[in-house]
Amino acid sequence: MKIFGIAGYSGSGKTTLIERVLPLLIARGLKVAVIKHTHHDFDIDRPGKDSGRAREAGAAAVLLASDHRTAVLTEHRNTPPLLDDLLAKLPPCDLVLVEGYKREAIPKLEVHRTETTKPWLFPDDPTILAVASDVEAPSGFPRIDLDAVSQLTDFILDHALRRPTA
Numbered sequence: 001m002k003i004f005g006i007a008g009y010s011g012s013g014k015t016t017l018i019e020r021v022l023p024l025l026i027a028r029g030l031k032v033a034v035i036k037h038t039h040h041d042f043d044i045d046r047p048g049k050d051s052g053r054a055r056e057a058g059a060a061a062v063l064l065a066s067d068h069r070t071a072v073l074t075e076h077r078n079t080p081p082l083l084d085d086l087l088a089k090l091p092p093c094d095l096v097l098v099e100g101y102k103r104e105a106i107p108k109l110e111v112h113r114t115e116t117t118k119p120w121l122f123p124d125d126p127t128i129l130a131v132a133s134d135v136e137a138p139s140g141f142p143r144i145d146l147d148a149v150s151q152l153t154d155f156i157l158d159h160a161l162r163r164p165t166a
Helices: 014-027 050-056 083-089 149-159
Strands: 002-007 032-036 061-065 070-074 095-099 108-112 128-133 143-145
Touching: 002 014, 002 149, 014 032, 014 095, 014 108, 014 149, 032 083, 050 061, 095 149, 108 149, 128 149, 143 149
Parallel strands: 002 095, 002 108, 032 095, 108 128, 128 143
Antiparallel strands: 061 070
């Protein structure tokens, strides 16, 4: 399985970039998974439903399954999961796009928009190989225009790190 990171501050367009390259990756015959990190607490359960009740009663994990999809809700109880552990839980695929996890030592593309007024990440992160931005990067750092979706797709595939599947 190949792995490639999409890093940037909130509001920079990471999810939008992923949404735009996914169809091109899939059109090339790849099975692609996405891992998205969030700093916010979230819950896909609805209050009072059986799965939520099981978690509230202390279940370490609850797997929801229908004819269309499955979801595993795992309670981490103040022990955040490691990226490698999350990768091991994915079904077989060709490529995993990792949104967030900007401190992980994986090859990454930084998404940067001037309107966020945030600093560049690449000067402090040697695993960032290029930036996808609406402006030129300082010091001539490699840049791909945010709207050059085909070029971004090629870049991701050319630089994805080979990693064994779990």
